[in-house]
Structures are given as structure tokens and as C-alpha cells.
Amino acid sequence: MAEIVGIVAAALEFGSVIRELKELRSSIKHAPEGLGQLLEELDSLEDVLQTLAEQEAVTAAYVSPNAVRNCRQRCEKAVQGIRIVCDGLSKCIKHSRLRGSLKAALKKDVLEKSAREIERAKSNLILAQMAALNAISTFNLQHHATTQARVVSSSGNVSALLEDIRQAPRSAVSAAVSTLTCQSDSTLDITPLSEGAQRSQCARVRTQRLILLQSRRLGKAIEFVQQQAYGAWTYGFRTYSIRPCDALVFKYAQGDDLSALQQLFQTHQASIHDRDQFGRTILHWASTLARVPIMKFLIQQGADPKERDFDNMSCLSYLALSACAAPVVDAFRVMIQCDVLSDLDDDPQKALNVIIAQKPEAAPDILAMLSPPWSSHDLLTRLDAAYNVCDARAHSTAFWRCLSQSQLESSCLVRKLSRNGNSFVYESLISRLAGVMTSFWPNHGSYRFWGDYGSCQDYAGWRVLFQSAVRLSGLCFSFDYLCFSPMLTYLRFGNGDNLCFYGSHSDLSSKRLTHKLRHWAQEVLDAGQDLSEYGQWEHGFLFSRARGPYMVTPGRFSVVVLNFTYGANPSDWQIWVSMSLDEHAGEFWQSLEDPEPEFDLPGAWPSTPPVSGARYDVFMGRGFWYSRRKRRRWLRYLGLTGNEADKFFGDHWKTRVALLAGSGKKKKATAEIFFRENGISPPS
Secondary structure, eight states: OHHHHHHHHHHHHHHHHHHHHHHHHHTSSSOOHHHHHHHHHHHHHHHHHHHHHHHHHHHTTTSOHHHHHHHHHHHHHHHHHHHHHHHHHHHHHHTOSSGGGHHHHSOHHHHHHHHHHHHHHHHHHHHHHHHHHHHHHHHHHHHHHHHHHHHHHHHHHHHHHHHHHHHSOHHHHHHHHHHHHHHHHHTOOOSOOOHHHHHHHSOOEEEEEEEEEEETTTTEEEEEEEEEETTEEEEEEEEEEEEOTTOHHHHHHHTTOHHHHHHHHHTTSSOTTOEETTOOBHHHHHHHTTOHHHHHHHHHTTOOTTOBOTTOOBHHHHHHHTTTSTTHHHHHHHHTSSSOHHHHOSSHHHHHHHHHHHOGGGHHHHHHTOSSOGGGSOHHHHHHHHHHTOSTTSOHHHHHHHHTOSSOOGGGSEEEEEEETTEEEEEEHHHHHHHHHHTTSTTSSOTTTTSSTTOOOOHHHHHHHHHHHHHTTHHHHHHHTTOOOHHHHHTTEEESSSEEEOSOGGGGSHHHHHHHHHHHHHHHHHTTOOHHHHHHHHHHHHHHHOOOOEEETTTTEEEEEEEEEOOSSGGGOEEEEEEHHHHTTHHHHHHHHSOOOOOOOTTSOOSSOOOHHHHHHHHHHHOOOSOHHHHHHHHHHHTOOHHHHHHHHHHHHHHHHHHHHHHHHHHHHHHHHHHHHTTOOOOO
């Protein structure tokens, strides 16, 4: 306590000297401005010294005596310097012959010397303050480590005691329970820690880069950063190397070669803080392909998931871009293990929606990891996630998990996408569900849904959700908010950045389109919507803004919706389209515009020597179709028979064709099962 009394006494003495100087200044006339500024500086130093005295009085019982002694010595040194300044100013004022001639007594060099002494005192007080803060931070770290060790040891004791209770006979159970009760009454908590509670025990360190100095020529960079852990802010420098993107450390991180990466760290050929020329850390590279073992190792070694590259992109953003990778759920769990979602990215909800849109089947597992719970978020955030999870790869229960509601409401039927001038662009839930339901049909042009056969098994669940939305006047909402046509969405016409048709070429026949249109009308009728009224809405929308032309992928021709008829029954619905190929002599113009190699006509003299490589490249690029008819047509175009093709293209081609043939058979069988189970007549 002697140290604390010394600081308080110094503060009181300093305050009395300042008050005396103020009284002397108030009793004189024409005091120079420099004297007033010095007194203001001394006033501020008095407040700092008083604050230090209060802090030392509180922390002396917790921090080490050496830290208190260091702080006290800094304060005493500052007070001694200030006392010299105050004594000099007092003597100049008292020994002036006339109070009005104080400017003559206080020369310019005296004021400047006093100002320099005050600056030295200020520096000493700042150093004292930093010493106190460092001592407090050290105490917090030690206290946290001790607390965590006690929690771990207590959990181990409780686990052992519970195991003894399970194995003990009935006569000994009551005694064990009483022992457990006595322990829990004191300090022991036997409640198992949840994932959120375990995450809260980890150190949350906030890092902010203040200054970045780098030299790409030298391959070095220096950062001056500000960090906050356990409530205290600290400052420091970090240095790291800038390596090229093809460096081994990045290749091993992206290639999931953990042993080679560890070898680089052990031989000091790489550091955990290394970056490439774009500012991406090793954890950024591992996140691009969701390399879970590499990410775990890097975070254990001290990598910070909150680091940004030079474009301010976080590791979570890179993980979102690679969300189609299989282990994205495990990678997301590793990333948020010691951090909350809001700390990992500037716009975490956007990154989360990207992950859900790329991996909708994993949405329930991802949302279960979040803290605070997903249900505590606002409706717009939950609605965006629910719309993004509308996908044939996901189960319909994922929609309800994202929405966090037991039933639909009218506020869920449309969502705001963006602003277009003075108006907003909206998307309807009916259109989203129409896109999901049409994804179950084969030959819809998007192979990813049918890549894993048997994975699309919840058509009934999405149909129930669609019927609920229609009964809430979802179709009326869709046209009131000028959303895109659900009918055209079901027929695979899209209203993205450009009008496109996402189906296959064979689906553009009026016969197939009419068959699919009538099935859509049947779905709407089963949901309780009057088809005549709904047909009027679609007809008005079509001829006002949605006739086309729609570009057909890969963009070689377009299609225009000419007309469609509707009525009270699905059999009254029919649609007609026109393709640009029909308007320009179809196959002739297609053969001219098709970017195919120039082969000689059959029977003609060859104008150029045959090039096997070109023929091979063309076939490898266009010859792998599911359809056996298309493959045979292409072989006839090349002038090859089946046996000649096997010899010419090799075993790889034969194996690949066999694989595609098997895939085509599975696809056909899956389509037959789908049509039979859902009572849909297959297209002819």
C-alpha cells in the first residue's frame, strides 16, 4: 500500500501547486498566452495522474508488485519534472517588480523550456498507463487459463463420478448421488457444455490493421495492428513473407498434403503468416477447396480465420465460393469453432446465403452451428435463406428449418431482390417452387440434379409446400408484384440477366412443351386455383413483357413464345413456340453456323492431309453424349465404324462411352420411377 499512498500524495501535491499557479495568474494583468496554454496542459496532466492513482488502488491487490513499482516510478518521475516547471513559473511571477510587467519576466525561452518539460512528463505518464494496462491484460490471461483448467479438471472428475454411479450397485447409488450433490452445491457444474458454450470459452481476438508496409520485390511486409482480447487493446508489429502463388506452401495447402506442409514449417521454409502477392494467407488457400485437415492444423498453429486479403475478402468468402465441395459443413464448423459468424466477414449473411445456395442439402447442419440461434434472426434474413434452399437436391424440411416457422404466411410469398431505379425487383415463392418441381423432370438441361441418381426423392414435400403457397393467393401475389411467370419458370424459361431457355433442344417441340404445360396446369388445379382466372394472368403477362426471344444455351439460336391457350381444364392448355432455326431454313443454317472442323465431303478428293489430332479433339469434346443415337450420328460424320472408333480413340474412349451408356440407363430408369410414383404421364 505504500506505493499507492505515494501516488495519491503526489497527485494531491501536484493539485495544490496547480491551484497556486492559477491564483497567481488570476492576480496579474496582461499575462502572456503561452502561460495560459501551459496551465491547460498541466490541468490535463492532473486528470491523468488522478486516474492513475485510482487504477493503481484497484489493481494493486491483483497484479504483481513489480508492475505497481514500475508504474509508481514513472509517475514520480513525471511529478518531479512538473514540480520543477511549476516552481520556475511561480518564481517568475513572484519576483516580477510589477504584476503588469510579467511578459518581461517570462521570456520566450522560459516558456519553451517549460513546454518541453511538460511533454516529457506527459510521456512518462503515458508509459505508466501502458504498464498498468499490460499488467491488467496479463492478469486476465492468467485468470482465464486458470479458470479453463479448473473447468476441464472438474468435467473430468464429474465424468469419472458418473461412470462410477453407472457401474455401482443400487445400494451405492444413493451415496454417490449425495456426494455429487454436495460437490455441485459448491462450485461444480455438471451440465454438459454445448457447442456454443465451448465456442464462448475460446479467446475472441479482434485484429485491425492500421498500417501496411510491403515490398513485393523484397518479398516482405510489415503490419502495425491493433488487437483486442479480453477487453484490453494492444498494439504491435507483425512481419510476414510475400510468396508467389505457385509456392510449395500454397500448393500443399490446396492439395491437402498435411505432412508436406508440416515439413515446411519444421524446416522454417514457410511461416503461418505467409501470404501471396494478392494478400491471401495459407488459410485462404485451404478454404478455396474446403481442405478440413489443413484448416484444422493452420488454426491450431495460430492462423486467424478473420484475416482479409488485399481485396478485403475473408476466408469465409473463399469457403462460400467453394461451397459445392463435399466437406463444406466440416470446414464451416472448423471456421466458427472459436469465432462468431459476425466476426468472420463484413457481410456474413451474404456469405452464408451463398453457402446455402451452393449446398442446400447441408443447410440444417450449418444453421444448427450458429450462435445466437438462427430463429432469433429477423424475418428477411430467414426468408432469404429459405428461398436459397429451394432446390431439388435438398429436402423440403430444409425450407422450414431456414424459415424457422411452422406455417407459411402472406409475408413469405414474395421477397425483395434489388432496386431498379425508383422501383424494386421482387421474386415470388411460387416461381421458386416451380423451378424446384421442374428440376425433377429429365432432360431439363441442368445435369447436376440428376448426377446422383435417387437423390431427388422429396417431390411430394415440395408439392405440399407449393399447394400451401397457392392457397394463400401466392399466384396473385406473384403477378401483383410483377414477378416472373411461374408457368414459364416451370417450362424452363428464365428471367436472369438475359432471357434464356435452360432446357434441352428436344424439349422445344410444341408437343413436349404442351405436355409439360398441361401437367403444370394440373398441379395448379390440384392446389385449388381456378385455371381460367390464372390463365388470364399468365396470358396478360406473356404478351406484355415475356414473349422473348429467349436464347437457347449455348446461345446459337433463340426461341420466341408465339401464343398459348388456356381454359378451365388442363386439356385446354396448349403452347406454341418458334425458333430462329425455323425462320432461316433450320438445319442448313445450323450446319453453316456450327463451329465444327471442316471435313471433306464423303467421296470427294481430300484437299488437306488428314489430321488425327484434330479429329480426336473434336470427338472428345462433342462425342460424349448420353444418347447412343447422337454418338452413332457423330461417328458417321467422321466416317468411322464402331470397331474403327475403338481402335482410333483407344481404351479410354471405350471406357468413357460405357460409363455414359450406364449413366443413361440409370437416368432413364430413375425417370420412369419418378413418373410412376407421382402419377405423371411421361413425355412421348
